[in-house]
Amino acid sequence: MQAEKTVNSCFILPILPHKIGNVRDFWDDVSEKYREDTGDQLRGTGVKRMLAFLQAMPEKGDYLVLFLQSAHSLGETLKEIFSTDVEYSRYLTDQFKDFTGIDMAREESLPDVQMLMDWKDTRQYLEEKDMLKMPWCFAVPILPGKTEELLRILKEAENTRMPEIEDMMRHHDIIRSLTCLQRTKDGDFMVRHIIASNPLDDLIEAYTACNNKTCAIARKMIKEFTGLDFADPKHKPHVELLFKWDETRGFETADQVIAYTE
Structure with a gap:
Protein backbone atom coordinates (compact mmCIF):
# COMPACT_ATOMS: atom_id res chain seq x y z
CA MET A 1 0.00 0.00 0.00
CA VAL A 113 6.99 30.19 3.88
CA GLN A 114 9.60 28.39 1.76
CA MET A 115 10.81 24.87 2.57
CA LEU A 116 14.61 24.68 2.82
CA MET A 117 15.15 21.16 4.16
CA ASP A 118 13.03 18.21 5.27
CA TRP A 119 15.22 15.38 6.55
CA LYS A 120 14.21 12.18 8.28
CA ASP A 121 16.49 9.43 9.58
CA THR A 122 15.27 6.25 7.89
CA ARG A 123 17.64 3.68 9.39
CA GLN A 124 15.70 0.51 10.11
CA TYR A 125 16.87 0.05 13.69
CA LEU A 126 15.19 3.27 14.76
CA GLU A 127 11.84 1.51 14.76
CA GLU A 128 13.23 -0.94 17.31
CA LYS A 129 15.21 1.54 19.40
CA ASP A 130 12.17 2.78 21.36
CA MET A 131 13.89 6.13 21.94
CA LEU A 132 12.02 9.00 23.54
CA LYS A 133 10.80 11.24 20.72
CA MET A 134 10.38 14.90 21.64
CA PRO A 135 9.23 17.32 18.93
CA TRP A 136 10.33 20.96 19.17
CA CYS A 137 9.81 24.15 17.17
CA PHE A 138 11.79 27.38 17.33
CA ALA A 139 12.79 30.29 15.10
CA VAL A 140 15.83 32.51 14.65
CA PRO A 141 15.88 35.90 12.89
CA ILE A 142 18.15 36.37 9.88
CA LEU A 143 20.23 39.53 9.80
CA PRO A 144 19.07 42.12 7.23
CA GLY A 145 20.61 41.58 3.80
CA LYS A 146 21.88 38.08 4.63
CA THR A 147 19.03 35.89 3.39
CA GLU A 148 20.09 35.27 -0.21
CA GLU A 149 23.68 34.45 0.75
CA LEU A 150 22.40 32.09 3.45
CA LEU A 151 20.15 30.31 0.95
CA ARG A 152 23.09 29.84 -1.41
CA ILE A 153 25.31 28.38 1.32
CA LEU A 154 22.57 26.05 2.59
CA LYS A 155 21.94 24.75 -0.94
CA GLU A 156 25.65 24.19 -1.45
CA ALA A 157 25.89 22.36 1.88
CA GLU A 158 22.91 20.16 0.97
CA ASN A 159 24.61 19.20 -2.30
CA THR A 160 28.15 18.65 -0.98
CA ARG A 161 28.09 18.06 2.80
CA MET A 162 24.86 16.16 3.48
CA PRO A 163 26.55 12.99 4.82
CA GLU A 164 28.43 15.06 7.43
CA ILE A 165 25.27 16.98 8.32
CA GLU A 166 23.34 13.72 8.76
CA ASP A 167 26.11 12.34 10.99
CA MET A 168 25.96 15.48 13.13
CA MET A 169 22.20 15.16 13.60
CA ARG A 170 22.45 11.46 14.41
CA HIS A 171 25.20 12.21 16.94
CA HIS A 172 22.74 14.47 18.76
CA ASP A 173 19.88 11.93 18.47
CA ILE A 174 17.90 14.08 16.02
CA ILE A 175 15.69 11.87 13.88
CA ARG A 176 13.73 14.57 12.02
CA SER A 177 14.76 18.07 10.94
CA LEU A 178 12.57 20.51 9.06
CA THR A 179 13.81 23.99 8.15
CA CYS A 180 11.69 26.73 6.57
CA LEU A 181 12.39 30.29 5.51
CA GLN A 182 9.66 32.76 6.40
CA ARG A 183 9.61 36.32 5.12
CA THR A 184 7.70 38.78 7.31
CA LYS A 185 7.28 42.54 7.64
CA ASP A 186 9.60 42.28 10.67
CA GLY A 187 12.34 40.58 8.63
CA ASP A 188 13.23 37.06 7.54
CA PHE A 189 13.34 34.06 9.88
CA MET A 190 14.53 30.48 9.81
CA VAL A 191 11.90 28.30 11.45
CA ARG A 192 12.88 24.83 12.66
CA HIS A 193 10.95 21.72 13.61
CA ILE A 194 13.01 18.88 15.03
CA ILE A 195 12.30 15.56 16.70
CA ALA A 196 14.99 14.46 19.13
CA SER A 197 15.47 12.38 22.26
CA ASN A 198 16.27 15.31 24.56
CA PRO A 199 14.77 18.60 25.75
CA LEU A 200 15.66 21.51 23.48
CA ASP A 201 17.82 23.23 26.14
CA ASP A 202 19.91 20.05 26.56
CA LEU A 203 20.21 19.60 22.81
CA ILE A 204 21.47 23.15 22.27
CA GLU A 205 23.89 22.85 25.19
CA ALA A 206 25.34 19.67 23.68
CA TYR A 207 25.53 21.36 20.27
CA THR A 208 27.44 24.37 21.63
CA ALA A 209 29.93 22.11 23.45
CA CYS A 210 30.41 19.73 20.51
CA ASN A 211 33.96 19.45 19.10
CA ASN A 212 32.76 17.99 15.80
CA LYS A 213 33.96 19.98 12.76
CA THR A 214 30.44 20.13 11.29
CA CYS A 215 29.05 21.50 14.57
CA ALA A 216 31.76 24.18 14.58
CA ILE A 217 30.88 25.19 11.00
CA ALA A 218 27.17 25.33 11.89
CA ARG A 219 27.85 27.51 14.96
CA LYS A 220 29.93 29.90 12.84
CA MET A 221 27.16 30.14 10.22
CA ILE A 222 24.47 30.82 12.82
CA LYS A 223 26.51 33.63 14.33
CA GLU A 224 27.34 35.11 10.92
CA PHE A 225 23.81 35.06 9.53
CA THR A 226 21.70 35.60 12.67
CA GLY A 227 24.08 37.37 15.04
CA LEU A 228 23.25 34.77 17.70
CA ASP A 229 25.77 32.85 19.79
CA PHE A 230 23.95 29.93 21.41
CA ALA A 231 26.71 29.71 24.03
CA ASP A 232 25.25 32.96 25.41
CA PRO A 233 22.18 32.09 27.56
CA LYS A 234 20.24 35.12 26.32
CA HIS A 235 20.57 33.89 22.72
CA LYS A 236 19.36 30.33 23.32
CA PRO A 237 15.84 29.65 22.00
Missing part, protein backbone atom coordinates in the same frame (compact mmCIF):
# COMPACT_ATOMS: atom_id res chain seq x y z
CA GLN A 2 1.32 3.45 -0.90
CA ALA A 3 1.80 5.80 2.06
CA GLU A 4 -0.49 8.81 2.16
CA LYS A 5 1.34 11.96 1.09
CA THR A 6 1.48 14.79 3.62
CA VAL A 7 2.84 18.33 3.62
CA ASN A 8 4.98 19.50 6.55
CA SER A 9 5.30 23.20 7.38
CA CYS A 10 6.54 25.35 10.25
CA PHE A 11 5.94 29.08 10.64
CA ILE A 12 5.69 31.91 13.14
CA LEU A 13 3.09 34.50 14.05
CA PRO A 14 3.83 37.59 16.17
CA ILE A 15 2.05 38.09 19.48
CA LEU A 16 0.86 41.59 20.30
CA PRO A 17 2.23 43.26 23.46
CA HIS A 18 0.42 42.30 26.68
CA LYS A 19 -1.43 39.42 24.98
CA ILE A 20 0.50 36.43 26.41
CA GLY A 21 -2.33 35.68 28.86
CA ASN A 22 -4.87 35.67 26.01
CA VAL A 23 -2.65 33.28 24.03
CA ARG A 24 -2.35 30.79 26.91
CA ASP A 25 -6.09 30.98 27.64
CA PHE A 26 -6.90 30.35 23.96
CA TRP A 27 -4.75 27.22 23.65
CA ASP A 28 -6.13 25.91 26.96
CA ASP A 29 -9.67 26.44 25.67
CA VAL A 30 -9.17 24.75 22.29
CA SER A 31 -7.49 21.78 24.02
CA GLU A 32 -10.07 21.33 26.77
CA LYS A 33 -13.25 23.43 26.62
CA TYR A 34 -13.64 23.14 22.83
CA ARG A 35 -11.62 19.98 22.26
CA GLU A 36 -14.35 18.22 20.24
CA ASP A 37 -14.86 21.23 17.95
CA THR A 38 -11.08 21.64 17.57
CA GLY A 39 -10.55 18.00 16.66
CA ASP A 40 -13.41 18.10 14.14
CA GLN A 41 -12.08 21.30 12.55
CA LEU A 42 -8.52 19.97 12.22
CA ARG A 43 -9.57 16.57 10.84
CA GLY A 44 -12.07 18.19 8.50
CA THR A 45 -9.39 20.43 6.99
CA GLY A 46 -6.89 17.61 6.46
CA VAL A 47 -4.59 18.32 9.41
CA LYS A 48 -2.71 15.23 10.60
CA ARG A 49 -0.60 16.79 13.32
CA MET A 50 -0.23 20.21 14.94
CA LEU A 51 2.13 21.74 17.49
CA ALA A 52 2.17 25.27 18.92
CA PHE A 53 5.00 26.76 20.98
CA LEU A 54 5.52 30.14 22.61
CA GLN A 55 8.94 31.72 22.02
CA ALA A 56 10.31 35.01 23.32
CA MET A 57 12.95 36.51 21.01
CA PRO A 58 15.23 39.22 22.43
CA GLU A 59 14.71 42.55 20.66
CA LYS A 60 11.96 40.98 18.52
CA GLY A 61 9.13 40.16 20.91
CA ASP A 62 6.95 37.13 21.56
CA TYR A 63 5.95 34.68 18.83
CA LEU A 64 3.86 31.62 18.24
CA VAL A 65 5.91 28.94 16.48
CA LEU A 66 3.70 26.36 14.80
CA PHE A 67 4.14 23.05 13.01
CA LEU A 68 1.47 21.61 10.71
CA GLN A 69 1.38 18.27 8.97
CA SER A 70 -1.54 18.16 6.58
CA ALA A 71 -2.94 16.58 3.45
CA HIS A 72 -2.76 19.89 1.58
CA SER A 73 -0.41 22.83 1.18
CA LEU A 74 0.02 25.22 4.09
CA GLY A 75 -1.93 27.94 2.30
CA GLU A 76 -4.84 25.64 1.44
CA THR A 77 -4.96 24.23 4.97
CA LEU A 78 -4.96 27.63 6.68
CA LYS A 79 -7.68 28.89 4.31
CA GLU A 80 -9.83 25.91 5.26
CA ILE A 81 -9.21 26.39 8.99
CA PHE A 82 -9.90 30.13 9.11
CA SER A 83 -12.11 30.97 6.12
CA THR A 84 -14.95 28.44 6.15
CA ASP A 85 -18.43 29.71 6.84
CA VAL A 86 -18.90 27.91 10.15
CA GLU A 87 -19.07 29.35 13.65
CA TYR A 88 -15.92 27.66 14.95
CA SER A 89 -13.86 28.90 12.02
CA ARG A 90 -14.99 32.47 12.78
CA TYR A 91 -14.12 31.92 16.46
CA LEU A 92 -10.57 30.87 15.54
CA THR A 93 -10.18 33.85 13.20
CA ASP A 94 -11.37 36.30 15.86
CA GLN A 95 -9.07 34.82 18.52
CA PHE A 96 -5.97 34.90 16.31
CA LYS A 97 -6.74 38.48 15.29
CA ASP A 98 -7.06 39.44 18.96
CA PHE A 99 -3.61 38.24 20.01
CA THR A 100 -1.62 38.56 16.74
CA GLY A 101 -3.35 41.49 15.04
CA ILE A 102 -3.52 39.36 11.87
CA ASP A 103 -6.74 38.48 10.04
CA MET A 104 -6.00 34.88 9.08
CA ALA A 105 -9.14 34.76 6.91
CA ARG A 106 -7.44 37.12 4.43
CA GLU A 107 -5.26 35.35 1.86
CA GLU A 108 -2.66 38.14 1.86
CA SER A 109 -2.19 37.66 5.62
CA LEU A 110 -1.12 34.01 5.36
CA PRO A 111 2.54 33.17 6.15
CA ASP A 112 5.06 33.43 3.30
CA HIS A 238 13.53 29.16 24.98
CA VAL A 239 10.17 27.71 24.01
CA GLU A 240 7.04 26.63 25.86
CA LEU A 241 4.71 23.97 24.47
CA LEU A 242 1.13 25.25 24.29
CA PHE A 243 -0.66 22.73 22.10
CA LYS A 244 -0.03 19.22 20.80
CA TRP A 245 -2.53 17.23 18.72
CA ASP A 246 -2.54 14.52 16.10
CA GLU A 247 -5.32 12.67 14.36
CA THR A 248 -4.46 9.32 15.97
CA ARG A 249 -3.74 10.19 19.61
CA GLY A 250 -5.77 13.38 19.87
CA PHE A 251 -4.74 15.94 22.50
CA GLU A 252 -2.05 15.86 25.13
CA THR A 253 -3.47 16.36 28.60
CA ALA A 254 -2.46 19.45 30.58
CA ASP A 255 -0.29 17.27 32.87
CA GLN A 256 1.52 15.77 29.88
CA VAL A 257 2.22 19.21 28.45
CA ILE A 258 3.61 20.44 31.77
CA ALA A 259 5.85 17.38 32.13
CA TYR A 260 7.02 17.71 28.53
CA THR A 261 7.97 21.36 28.95
CA GLU A 262 9.78 21.06 32.29
Whole structure:
Protein backbone atom coordinates (compact mmCIF):
# COMPACT_ATOMS: atom_id res chain seq x y z
CA MET A 1 0.00 0.00 0.00
CA GLN A 2 1.32 3.45 -0.90
CA ALA A 3 1.80 5.80 2.06
CA GLU A 4 -0.49 8.81 2.16
CA LYS A 5 1.34 11.96 1.09
CA THR A 6 1.48 14.79 3.62
CA VAL A 7 2.84 18.33 3.62
CA ASN A 8 4.98 19.50 6.55
CA SER A 9 5.30 23.20 7.38
CA CYS A 10 6.54 25.35 10.25
CA PHE A 11 5.94 29.08 10.64
CA ILE A 12 5.69 31.91 13.14
CA LEU A 13 3.09 34.50 14.05
CA PRO A 14 3.83 37.59 16.17
CA ILE A 15 2.05 38.09 19.48
CA LEU A 16 0.86 41.59 20.30
CA PRO A 17 2.23 43.26 23.46
CA HIS A 18 0.42 42.30 26.68
CA LYS A 19 -1.43 39.42 24.98
CA ILE A 20 0.50 36.43 26.41
CA GLY A 21 -2.33 35.68 28.86
CA ASN A 22 -4.87 35.67 26.01
CA VAL A 23 -2.65 33.28 24.03
CA ARG A 24 -2.35 30.79 26.91
CA ASP A 25 -6.09 30.98 27.64
CA PHE A 26 -6.90 30.35 23.96
CA TRP A 27 -4.75 27.22 23.65
CA ASP A 28 -6.13 25.91 26.96
CA ASP A 29 -9.67 26.44 25.67
CA VAL A 30 -9.17 24.75 22.29
CA SER A 31 -7.49 21.78 24.02
CA GLU A 32 -10.07 21.33 26.77
CA LYS A 33 -13.25 23.43 26.62
CA TYR A 34 -13.64 23.14 22.83
CA ARG A 35 -11.62 19.98 22.26
CA GLU A 36 -14.35 18.22 20.24
CA ASP A 37 -14.86 21.23 17.95
CA THR A 38 -11.08 21.64 17.57
CA GLY A 39 -10.55 18.00 16.66
CA ASP A 40 -13.41 18.10 14.14
CA GLN A 41 -12.08 21.30 12.55
CA LEU A 42 -8.52 19.97 12.22
CA ARG A 43 -9.57 16.57 10.84
CA GLY A 44 -12.07 18.19 8.50
CA THR A 45 -9.39 20.43 6.99
CA GLY A 46 -6.89 17.61 6.46
CA VAL A 47 -4.59 18.32 9.41
CA LYS A 48 -2.71 15.23 10.60
CA ARG A 49 -0.60 16.79 13.32
CA MET A 50 -0.23 20.21 14.94
CA LEU A 51 2.13 21.74 17.49
CA ALA A 52 2.17 25.27 18.92
CA PHE A 53 5.00 26.76 20.98
CA LEU A 54 5.52 30.14 22.61
CA GLN A 55 8.94 31.72 22.02
CA ALA A 56 10.31 35.01 23.32
CA MET A 57 12.95 36.51 21.01
CA PRO A 58 15.23 39.22 22.43
CA GLU A 59 14.71 42.55 20.66
CA LYS A 60 11.96 40.98 18.52
CA GLY A 61 9.13 40.16 20.91
CA ASP A 62 6.95 37.13 21.56
CA TYR A 63 5.95 34.68 18.83
CA LEU A 64 3.86 31.62 18.24
CA VAL A 65 5.91 28.94 16.48
CA LEU A 66 3.70 26.36 14.80
CA PHE A 67 4.14 23.05 13.01
CA LEU A 68 1.47 21.61 10.71
CA GLN A 69 1.38 18.27 8.97
CA SER A 70 -1.54 18.16 6.58
CA ALA A 71 -2.94 16.58 3.45
CA HIS A 72 -2.76 19.89 1.58
CA SER A 73 -0.41 22.83 1.18
CA LEU A 74 0.02 25.22 4.09
CA GLY A 75 -1.93 27.94 2.30
CA GLU A 76 -4.84 25.64 1.44
CA THR A 77 -4.96 24.23 4.97
CA LEU A 78 -4.96 27.63 6.68
CA LYS A 79 -7.68 28.89 4.31
CA GLU A 80 -9.83 25.91 5.26
CA ILE A 81 -9.21 26.39 8.99
CA PHE A 82 -9.90 30.13 9.11
CA SER A 83 -12.11 30.97 6.12
CA THR A 84 -14.95 28.44 6.15
CA ASP A 85 -18.43 29.71 6.84
CA VAL A 86 -18.90 27.91 10.15
CA GLU A 87 -19.07 29.35 13.65
CA TYR A 88 -15.92 27.66 14.95
CA SER A 89 -13.86 28.90 12.02
CA ARG A 90 -14.99 32.47 12.78
CA TYR A 91 -14.12 31.92 16.46
CA LEU A 92 -10.57 30.87 15.54
CA THR A 93 -10.18 33.85 13.20
CA ASP A 94 -11.37 36.30 15.86
CA GLN A 95 -9.07 34.82 18.52
CA PHE A 96 -5.97 34.90 16.31
CA LYS A 97 -6.74 38.48 15.29
CA ASP A 98 -7.06 39.44 18.96
CA PHE A 99 -3.61 38.24 20.01
CA THR A 100 -1.62 38.56 16.74
CA GLY A 101 -3.35 41.49 15.04
CA ILE A 102 -3.52 39.36 11.87
CA ASP A 103 -6.74 38.48 10.04
CA MET A 104 -6.00 34.88 9.08
CA ALA A 105 -9.14 34.76 6.91
CA ARG A 106 -7.44 37.12 4.43
CA GLU A 107 -5.26 35.35 1.86
CA GLU A 108 -2.66 38.14 1.86
CA SER A 109 -2.19 37.66 5.62
CA LEU A 110 -1.12 34.01 5.36
CA PRO A 111 2.54 33.17 6.15
CA ASP A 112 5.06 33.43 3.30
CA VAL A 113 6.99 30.19 3.88
CA GLN A 114 9.60 28.39 1.76
CA MET A 115 10.81 24.87 2.57
CA LEU A 116 14.61 24.68 2.82
CA MET A 117 15.15 21.16 4.16
CA ASP A 118 13.03 18.21 5.27
CA TRP A 119 15.22 15.38 6.55
CA LYS A 120 14.21 12.18 8.28
CA ASP A 121 16.49 9.43 9.58
CA THR A 122 15.27 6.25 7.89
CA ARG A 123 17.64 3.68 9.39
CA GLN A 124 15.70 0.51 10.11
CA TYR A 125 16.87 0.05 13.69
CA LEU A 126 15.19 3.27 14.76
CA GLU A 127 11.84 1.51 14.76
CA GLU A 128 13.23 -0.94 17.31
CA LYS A 129 15.21 1.54 19.40
CA ASP A 130 12.17 2.78 21.36
CA MET A 131 13.89 6.13 21.94
CA LEU A 132 12.02 9.00 23.54
CA LYS A 133 10.80 11.24 20.72
CA MET A 134 10.38 14.90 21.64
CA PRO A 135 9.23 17.32 18.93
CA TRP A 136 10.33 20.96 19.17
CA CYS A 137 9.81 24.15 17.17
CA PHE A 138 11.79 27.38 17.33
CA ALA A 139 12.79 30.29 15.10
CA VAL A 140 15.83 32.51 14.65
CA PRO A 141 15.88 35.90 12.89
CA ILE A 142 18.15 36.37 9.88
CA LEU A 143 20.23 39.53 9.80
CA PRO A 144 19.07 42.12 7.23
CA GLY A 145 20.61 41.58 3.80
CA LYS A 146 21.88 38.08 4.63
CA THR A 147 19.03 35.89 3.39
CA GLU A 148 20.09 35.27 -0.21
CA GLU A 149 23.68 34.45 0.75
CA LEU A 150 22.40 32.09 3.45
CA LEU A 151 20.15 30.31 0.95
CA ARG A 152 23.09 29.84 -1.41
CA ILE A 153 25.31 28.38 1.32
CA LEU A 154 22.57 26.05 2.59
CA LYS A 155 21.94 24.75 -0.94
CA GLU A 156 25.65 24.19 -1.45
CA ALA A 157 25.89 22.36 1.88
CA GLU A 158 22.91 20.16 0.97
CA ASN A 159 24.61 19.20 -2.30
CA THR A 160 28.15 18.65 -0.98
CA ARG A 161 28.09 18.06 2.80
CA MET A 162 24.86 16.16 3.48
CA PRO A 163 26.55 12.99 4.82
CA GLU A 164 28.43 15.06 7.43
CA ILE A 165 25.27 16.98 8.32
CA GLU A 166 23.34 13.72 8.76
CA ASP A 167 26.11 12.34 10.99
CA MET A 168 25.96 15.48 13.13
CA MET A 169 22.20 15.16 13.60
CA ARG A 170 22.45 11.46 14.41
CA HIS A 171 25.20 12.21 16.94
CA HIS A 172 22.74 14.47 18.76
CA ASP A 173 19.88 11.93 18.47
CA ILE A 174 17.90 14.08 16.02
CA ILE A 175 15.69 11.87 13.88
CA ARG A 176 13.73 14.57 12.02
CA SER A 177 14.76 18.07 10.94
CA LEU A 178 12.57 20.51 9.06
CA THR A 179 13.81 23.99 8.15
CA CYS A 180 11.69 26.73 6.57
CA LEU A 181 12.39 30.29 5.51
CA GLN A 182 9.66 32.76 6.40
CA ARG A 183 9.61 36.32 5.12
CA THR A 184 7.70 38.78 7.31
CA LYS A 185 7.28 42.54 7.64
CA ASP A 186 9.60 42.28 10.67
CA GLY A 187 12.34 40.58 8.63
CA ASP A 188 13.23 37.06 7.54
CA PHE A 189 13.34 34.06 9.88
CA MET A 190 14.53 30.48 9.81
CA VAL A 191 11.90 28.30 11.45
CA ARG A 192 12.88 24.83 12.66
CA HIS A 193 10.95 21.72 13.61
CA ILE A 194 13.01 18.88 15.03
CA ILE A 195 12.30 15.56 16.70
CA ALA A 196 14.99 14.46 19.13
CA SER A 197 15.47 12.38 22.26
CA ASN A 198 16.27 15.31 24.56
CA PRO A 199 14.77 18.60 25.75
CA LEU A 200 15.66 21.51 23.48
CA ASP A 201 17.82 23.23 26.14
CA ASP A 202 19.91 20.05 26.56
CA LEU A 203 20.21 19.60 22.81
CA ILE A 204 21.47 23.15 22.27
CA GLU A 205 23.89 22.85 25.19
CA ALA A 206 25.34 19.67 23.68
CA TYR A 207 25.53 21.36 20.27
CA THR A 208 27.44 24.37 21.63
CA ALA A 209 29.93 22.11 23.45
CA CYS A 210 30.41 19.73 20.51
CA ASN A 211 33.96 19.45 19.10
CA ASN A 212 32.76 17.99 15.80
CA LYS A 213 33.96 19.98 12.76
CA THR A 214 30.44 20.13 11.29
CA CYS A 215 29.05 21.50 14.57
CA ALA A 216 31.76 24.18 14.58
CA ILE A 217 30.88 25.19 11.00
CA ALA A 218 27.17 25.33 11.89
CA ARG A 219 27.85 27.51 14.96
CA LYS A 220 29.93 29.90 12.84
CA MET A 221 27.16 30.14 10.22
CA ILE A 222 24.47 30.82 12.82
CA LYS A 223 26.51 33.63 14.33
CA GLU A 224 27.34 35.11 10.92
CA PHE A 225 23.81 35.06 9.53
CA THR A 226 21.70 35.60 12.67
CA GLY A 227 24.08 37.37 15.04
CA LEU A 228 23.25 34.77 17.70
CA ASP A 229 25.77 32.85 19.79
CA PHE A 230 23.95 29.93 21.41
CA ALA A 231 26.71 29.71 24.03
CA ASP A 232 25.25 32.96 25.41
CA PRO A 233 22.18 32.09 27.56
CA LYS A 234 20.24 35.12 26.32
CA HIS A 235 20.57 33.89 22.72
CA LYS A 236 19.36 30.33 23.32
CA PRO A 237 15.84 29.65 22.00
CA HIS A 238 13.53 29.16 24.98
CA VAL A 239 10.17 27.71 24.01
CA GLU A 240 7.04 26.63 25.86
CA LEU A 241 4.71 23.97 24.47
CA LEU A 242 1.13 25.25 24.29
CA PHE A 243 -0.66 22.73 22.10
CA LYS A 244 -0.03 19.22 20.80
CA TRP A 245 -2.53 17.23 18.72
CA ASP A 246 -2.54 14.52 16.10
CA GLU A 247 -5.32 12.67 14.36
CA THR A 248 -4.46 9.32 15.97
CA ARG A 249 -3.74 10.19 19.61
CA GLY A 250 -5.77 13.38 19.87
CA PHE A 251 -4.74 15.94 22.50
CA GLU A 252 -2.05 15.86 25.13
CA THR A 253 -3.47 16.36 28.60
CA ALA A 254 -2.46 19.45 30.58
CA ASP A 255 -0.29 17.27 32.87
CA GLN A 256 1.52 15.77 29.88
CA VAL A 257 2.22 19.21 28.45
CA ILE A 258 3.61 20.44 31.77
CA ALA A 259 5.85 17.38 32.13
CA TYR A 260 7.02 17.71 28.53
CA THR A 261 7.97 21.36 28.95
CA GLU A 262 9.78 21.06 32.29
